Amino acid sequence: MMNTVLSIGLDAVSYGMVLFTISIGLSIMMGLMRVVNLAHGAFAMIGGYFASYAIKQLGLNYPFAIVVAVLGTIVISAPLEMLLYRRIYRGAGELTQLLLTIGVTFVIIGLANYVFGPTTKSIPVPAMLSGPFDLGFRMIPTHRLFVVACGLTTALALWLLIERTDFGVRLRAAVDNGDMAEALGIRTQVIYSMTFAIAVGLGAFGGVVGAELMPIEPSYALRYMVTFLVVVSVGGAGSIPGALAASLLLGLADTTGKYLAPEFGEFFFYLAVIVIVFLFPNGLLGRAQ
Amino acid sequence: MTRPLLELRNVSRAFGGLRVNAEVSFTLGEGERVALIGPNGAGKTTLVNVITGDLAPSEGRVVFDGQDITDLSIPARVKAGLVRTFQITRLFTGLTVAENVALAVMQRRGMTWRFFARATFTPGVREEWRRILELLGIADLAARPVTELAYGQQRLLDLAIGLALNPKVLILDEPAAGVPHDEAPKILEAIDRLPREIAVLMIEHDMDLVFKFARRVLVLANGRLIFEGDAGAVTRDEEVRRAYLGSYADGRRRA
Structure with a gap:
């Protein structure tokens, strides 16, 4: 019994952290820049392909492959930002945003299928992370701990960036009152572009470290997008603690359900979503709009 | 008078056929404390908007610190040291x-x-x-x-x-408007403590505030400057009385 509870807890936390790491970029785009970026999953997937290619074809080591994946995805997204996303920051109608970003997603899926084929691409983790880790009272896969550490580091770093740096102050100012920020001489377009890059980079990072749980293949871009959107809407768009809480709660609901009643599939995940959204219509820690 | 900082030269502003400001000229010197008053609809807000760059004048020039700023953008004016306050909309919430x-x-x-x-x-x-x-x-x-x-x-x-x-000229746009009575004295105190070298132009309805603050008063009525001078003399001026009483009587009639 104790063992089952522990197993569920550990799996729930690591799954929750993967959800968080990928979804937080989406949450920032939605909460701060008011863009519903349905292509966020596609960017996470691109990160995964980059890492897989970097390790298996180029022989790079795992940490370096993560860096390549994040930077590579940002580079690929940059022209999309300049040509397309810039038009839909803060103000474009929701329908425009959805049509544009779902279009981008389909294009990326098509290209991924064409370039890499329909099969799953693995991202081999280094020996250091692939073995078991002795917690003292039981063994767990080291990679799980790594994923948890990545999630917590991301949350802390992002919180510091937004709440404690000059960039964060300018970003919040631009989000609050763009005209006044411009009048003070803040280049809001530059701030938005950098925020977009950060959001996409986080997606790519999450795509790589979460590839064990969410394998990289062309339909990844759509398959998990609903889950990411659910995390954002349950947590409240733009809220880091909200996304963290939502990821862990949903991770727990999903894992518990799959352990104890596997025949129900995703039932418990969506039951938790319905209950939370019913109790907190703005999300757990959403900014009132 | 001290070194002139802000100078309006025959500024007029019309909206279509309606002339809201007509040939307004005045100078604000370094460190001066001046109040701009006038009955409702006198054109005070329009005049301030012309000074800050929110509106372009139909005629006339605005000179700031020796430089013609009539065609300068708002951020450029702010950078030069011409700053307007008391617009809550500018706070980052x-x-x-x-x-x-x-x-x-x-x-x-x-x-x-x-x-x-x-x-x-x-x-x-x-x-x-x-x-x-x-x-x-x-x-x-x-x-x-x-x-x-x-x-x-x-x-x-x-x-x-x-x-x-870091303003050279600060324009206070109705600093006490809408502020609850118990908070108003704090605002007055704060205005009182503004650095001496900053020239301040206050637009205000509240005459108590005007007399406490300003040594020189400008009175605007029907878009024209009808009085410019000592704060003590303004209430004795016949034309100022007529402008205020007139608008008061108009208000009564309309109500």
Whole structure:
């Protein structure tokens, strides 16, 4: 019994952290820049392909492959930002945003299928992370701990960036009152572009470290997008603690359900979503709009 | 008179056929405290908008610190030192009081490419926002989010942002309007403590406030400057009385 509870807890936390790491970029785009970026999953997937290619074809080591994946995805997204996303920051109608970003997603899926084929691409983790880790009272896969550490580091770093740096102050100012920020001489377009890059980079990072749980293949871009959107809407768009809480709660609901009643599939995940959204219509820690 | 800083030369502004300001000329010198008053509809707001660059004049020139600024943008005027305050809309509600002021300080100093420093802690910037908040008596609010401030406190914060932009001329746009009675004295005190070298032009309805604050008064009626002179003399001026009484009588008739 104790063992089952522990197993569920550990799996729930690591799954929750993967959800968080990928979804937080989406949450920032939605909460701060008011863009519903349905292509966020596609960017996470691109990160995964980059890492897989970097390790298996180029022989790079795992940490370096993560860096390549994040930077590579940002580079690929940059022209999309300049040509397309810039038009839909803060103000474009929701329908425009959805049509544009779902279009981008389909294009990326098509290209991924064409370039890499329909099969799953693995991202081999280094020996250091692939073995078991002795917690003292039981063994767990080291990679799980790594994923948890990545999630917590991301949350802390992002919180510091937004709440404690000059960039964060300018970003919040631009989000609050763009005209006044411009009048003070803040280049809001530059701030938005950098925020977009950060959001996409986080997606790519999450795509790589979460590839064990969410394998990289062309339909990844759509398959998990609903889950990411659910995390954002349950947590409240733009809220880091909200996304963290939502990821862990949903991770727990999903894992518990799959352990104890596997025949129900995703039932418990969506039951938790319905209950939370019913109790907190703005999300757990959403900014009132 | 001290060195002239702001000078209006025959400024007129018309909206279609309606002339809201007609041939207004005056000069504001370094460190002066001047009030601009006038009955409702006299064209005060339009005149201020022409000075700050929100509106272009139909005729006439606006000169600031020896430079013709008639065609300059609002940010360029702010940069030159012509700053308007008491517009709540300019506060950043997602930021704390200290961050609001620190941001204005950093932007003014051109520190636009610092990313990972903590704005409110940066040496130099920190001393400056603290000094400004202390001057205005709101230092204890530094860490509070703007959304938690009372209305009067928000106005003081706006004044703090104005000061952080290092103005030579500060335009106070109805500083006491809408402020609850118990908060109004704090605003007056803060205005009283503004650095002497800053020239201040206050647009105000409240005559008590005007007399406490200004040594020189400009009276606008029907878009024209009908009086310019000593604060003590303004109530004795026949034309000023007529303008105010006239509008009062008009108001009564309309009501």
